[in-house]
Amino acid sequence: MNPTHAVFGFLALSGIASLQAQSRTAQFEVASIREMADGMRSIPEFKASGPRAEYYGFGIQMLVAEAWNVQGDQVTLGPGVSPNQVLPMMVAGRSTRIYHIMAQASDGTTPTRDEFRTMLKSLLATRFKLATHTEKRDKDVYVLKTNGTPKLKPNTGDGTCRVTASRTSAGQRMIATHCPVQTLIRNLFADRMVHDLTGLTGFYDFDFTSALPFQSNDPEATTPFTAVKDLGLKLETQRLTLDTLVIDHVEKPSDN
Numbered sequence: 001m002n003p004t005h006a007v008f009g010f011l012a013l014s015g016i017a018s019l020q021a022q023s024r025t026a027q028f029e030v031a032s033i034r035e036m037a038d039g040m041r042s043i044p045e046f047k048a049s050g051p052r053a054e055y056y057g058f059g060i061q062m063l064v065a066e067a068w069n070v071q072g073d074q075v076t077l078g079p080g081v082s083p084n085q086v087l088p089m090m091v092a093g094r095s096t097r098i099y100h101i102m103a104q105a106s107d108g109t110t111p112t113r114d115e116f117r118t119m120l121k122s123l124l125a126t127r128f129k130l131a132t133h134t135e136k137r138d139k140d141v142y143v144l145k146t147n148g149t150p151k152l153k154p155n156t157g158d159g160t161c162r163v164t165a166s167r168t169s170a171g172q173r174m175i176a177t178h179c180p181v182q183t184l185i186r187n188l189f190a191d192r193m194v195h196d197l198t199g200l201t202g203f204y205d206f207d208f209t210s211a212l213p214f215q216s217n218d219p220e221a222t223t224p225f226t227a228v229k230d231l232g233l234k235l236e237t238q239r240l241t242l243d244t245l246v247i248d249h250v251e252k253p254s255d256n
Contacts, residue, residue: 044057059088060097060128132245139244141194144195145233151232155177174187176204187208188227
């Protein structure tokens with residue numbers, strides 16, 4: 001055999017093997033999707049262990065936000081999609097459009113969260129028939145800035161971000177260890193998207209309490225503005241042009 005042909009043949013086989021490997025890691029091998037009959041009773045939660053990923057209490061918009069790693073306010077409905085197809089319901093016994101997904105990647109793998117996000121995109125496309133596009137839109141948002149000296153303790157150790165949560169009369173208390181500022185932002189439950197302008201790019205330890213969505217009119221609850229102020233930060237209103245993910249089509253997920 002011509003040595004040159006042998007080299008090209010080897011490279012071709014290597015390329016095919018590489019594409020096959022990418023295909024295996026780009027989607028879950030198995031996934032169970034269950035609609036939660038009790039309605040919205042908890043904050044959406046993502047968990048992962050080895051090849052397994054769990055999405056508990058996610059509506060469709062939150063699943064899309066997780067898959068594309070954007071905030072929920074950056075996901076909107078196109079003109080052909082009815083809110084009755086997508087928006088979560090609070091009433092038990094009806095179609096809640098809130099899901100509990102248990103999914104598994106290839107055995108022996110430990111995907112990162114970003115790798116799980118790629119698999120979730122594939123799951124949404126195949127099981128929910130999701131179609132989207134991205135466009136620029138002007139939005140009124142809150143911007144998070146420092147207010148003097150931030151009271152977030154830098155954590156230079158190793159390990160993953162760890163969060164413990166508990167319910168109080170003032171809201172949800174979050175104790176975060178070795179976490180980025182985005183962990184704070186995603187748990188403020190503000191009435192509009194929060195855009196990070198703090199310039200804080202490290203990992204930190206912090207403790208804060210913020211009102212849950214249903215406590216918005218509770219005088220005992222800690223508002224997002226007070227929650228960040230206690231950490232040496234502040235929220236300000238600003239209008240920004242941001243990428244927005246538009247849902248063009250989505251269906252009730254196919255059977256498991």
